Amino acid sequence: MAQASAHTQGQQHPIKLYLVVWVWLFILSACSYFVDYFQLQGLLRYSLIMLFMMLKAGLIVAVFMHMAWERLSLVYAILVPVSAVLVFVAIMVLESDHTLLSRVSSFGPST
Amino acid sequence: MAEQAVTHTTHTYPEASGLRSITADFSSDRQAFRNVSWGKAMMWIFLLSDTFVFSCFLISYMTARMSTTVPWPNPSEVFALTIGGTSLPLILIAIMTFVLISSSGTMAMAVNFAYRRDRRKTAILMLVTALLGATFVGMQAFEWSKLIHEGVRPWANPWGAAQFGSSFFMITGFHGTHVSFGVLFLLIIARKVWRGDYDQEQRGFFTSRRGNYESVEIMGLYWHFVDLVWVFIFAFFYLW
Numbered sequence: 608m609a610q611a612s613a614h615t616q617g618q619q620h621p622i623k624l625y626l627v628v629w630v631w632l633f634i635l636s637a638c639s640y641f642v643d644y645f646q647l648q649g650l651l652r653y654s655l656i657m658l659f660m661m662l663k664a665g666l667i668v669a670v671f672m673h674m675a676w677e678r679l680s681l682v683y684a685i686l687v688p689v690s691a692v693l694v695f696v697a698i699m700v701l702e703s704d705h706t707l708l709s710r711v712s713s714f715g716p717s718t
Numbered sequence: 719m720a721e722q723a724v725t726h727t728t729h730t731y732p733e734a735s736g737l738r739s740i741t742a743d744f745s746s747d748r749q750a751f752r753n754v755s756w757g758k759a760m761m762w763i764f765l766l767s768d769t770f771v772f773s774c775f776l777i778s779y780m781t782a783r784m785s786t787t788v789p790w791p792n793p794s795e796v797f798a799l800t801i802g803g804t805s806l807p808l809i810l811i812a813i814m815t816f817v818l819i820s821s822s823g824t825m826a827m828a829v830n831f832a833y834r835r836d837r838r839k840t841a842i843l844m845l846v847t848a849l850l851g852a853t854f855v856g857m858q859a860f861e862w863s864k865l866i867h868e869g870v871r872p873w874a875n876p877w878g879a880a881q882f883g884s885s886f887f888m889i890t891g892f893h894g895t896h897v898s899f900g901v902l903f904l905l906i907i908a909r910k911v912w913r914g915d916y917d918q919e920q921r922g923f924f925t926s927r928r929g930n931y932e933s934v935e936i937m938g939l940y941w942h943f944v945d946l947v948w949v950f951i952f953a954f955f956y957l958w
Contacts, residue, residue, distance in 0.1 A: 618935060619833050629823035636819060636952075640812045643794050643957055653958070660953035664946055671826045671942045673935075679736070680743035681751045685762050692773040699777050703784035710787050 618673045628670045635659045635666075761936045765943045768896075772947050775889050776954055782881035791877035793956050797861070811956050814857050815948065818897075821850035822945040825938050832934035837911055840934060844908035847941065851901040858894045862887075889951055896944050907937045 639659040642652055669675040674682055734742045744750050751759045783790050794807040801809065828843035865886070869876050872884040910916065911934065919928040 618829070620830065622827060622830055625823065625826045625830065629819070629826075632819045632822070633816065636812070636815050639953065639957060640808065640815070643808050646794070656953050656957045660949055663949045667822065667942055667946050667949065671822055671945075672939055678739075678743070678751065678753055680740045681754055681759065681762065683740055684751070685766050688766060689769060692770070692777075695773065695777055696780070699781045700784065703781045706781075706785035707787065710785065715787070 618676060620676075624670065628666050632663055632666060635663050639663075755932055757932060757936050758939070761939050765939065768943065768947075772889075772892070772950070775885075775892060776950065779881075779885040779889060779955065782885060783879070786879045786881060788879040790879050791875060791882045793958075796865070796877065797956060808956060810857060810861060811952065814854055814861075815952055817850050817854050817857070818945050818948050821847045821854070822942055824850065825941045829935045829938040832911065832916075832931040835917065835931065837914060837917065840931075841908050841912040844904050844911065844934070844937075848901045848904040848908065851897050851904065851941075855894055855897050855901070858890060858897075862890075885955070889955060893944070893947055893951060896947070900941050900944050903937060904941065907933055 636659075639656060642655045642659070647655065674685075733739070743752060746752075797811050798805050798807045799809050800806075824843045825847045828840050828847060831839040831843060870883045870886070872887050874880050875883045910920075910929065911931075913920075915929040916931045916933065919930070921928060
């Protein structure tokens with residue numbers, strides 16, 4: 608079994624793999640910098656930022672942190688609880704919309 | 719491991735895969751994370767809790783930014799630097815990003831050489847990682863003093879919503895602290911590698927357990943996590 612044998616000797620992968628991931632992280636960072644440099648706006652800006660962010664995060668977690676070779680029970684124990692953060696984000700988006708609405712309606716410029 | 723299961727039981731079940739393997743691991747009435755040492759499992763659980771800490775900071779920043787009626791300062795202009803007469807947006811932050819990614823790269827290679835028991839290369843790569851980390855903190859200190867000089871305070875700033883300062887100092891400050899402690903631990907582990915503590919299985923001063931090159935990988939997990947957090951801070955605070 609690949610997972611088991613990887614652990615008896617520790618995580619051993621060719622150096623080339625790390626160099627390739629390193630180069631990709633550089634390229635993706637440069638891409639996300641150029642999103643700002645060329646002043647892209649609107650939906651394109653936010654979707655590109657999110658895309659490059661998720662790709663970078665995925666590469667770091669999967670390869671550098673060796674998550675891709677870990678046992679599935681550890682992977683799920685770490686990644687599934689993170690989804691609670693997304694729920695929290697959704698709650699706070701609703702909350703801030705409500706706050707903004709009450710601020711505008713109660714304290715906004717009187718017409 | 720599958721081999722053991724075959725030799726020690728009369729019934730030869732094929733090792734469960736996918737979701738069934740998770741059920742099997744958690745219901746096995748023994749160590750749930752098989753083949754994972756306690757040190758590594760605990761580091762992962764610590765990192766999960768740290769994820770929640772940083773998530774709370776970023777979510778509170780999001781809430782402040784979404785609910786304020788005052789315009790948010792444009793980070794592209796706030797963090798611009800003038801180099802050679804031209805104003806480059808976010809340039810220092812971009813350089814900091816590249817420095818931190820490079821440190822992650824050298825750390826990943828240090829872990830690799832550690833498992834090959836190459837003491838010299840491991841220690842040198844860890845020292846390079848620590849140096850890059852210290853460079854990152856130094857640039858962050860420069861960024862902080864520049865912004866403080868321009869009048870950014872946790873309660874006010876010259877450009878817009880007051881929460882900009884509090885979010886900035888809280889998020890980058892907490893991240894910078896993580897990097898600083900990471901540098902400290904990198905130096906400690908690098909010294910142990912250099913001395914050969916892990917080859918001779920010297921007992922650690924704190925846990926009294928036998929030294930093992932896995933410590934380098936566990937240190938690496940922490941360091942990559944710090945890089946990972948920066949990816950999110952870069953996207954949400956500086957680029958958004």
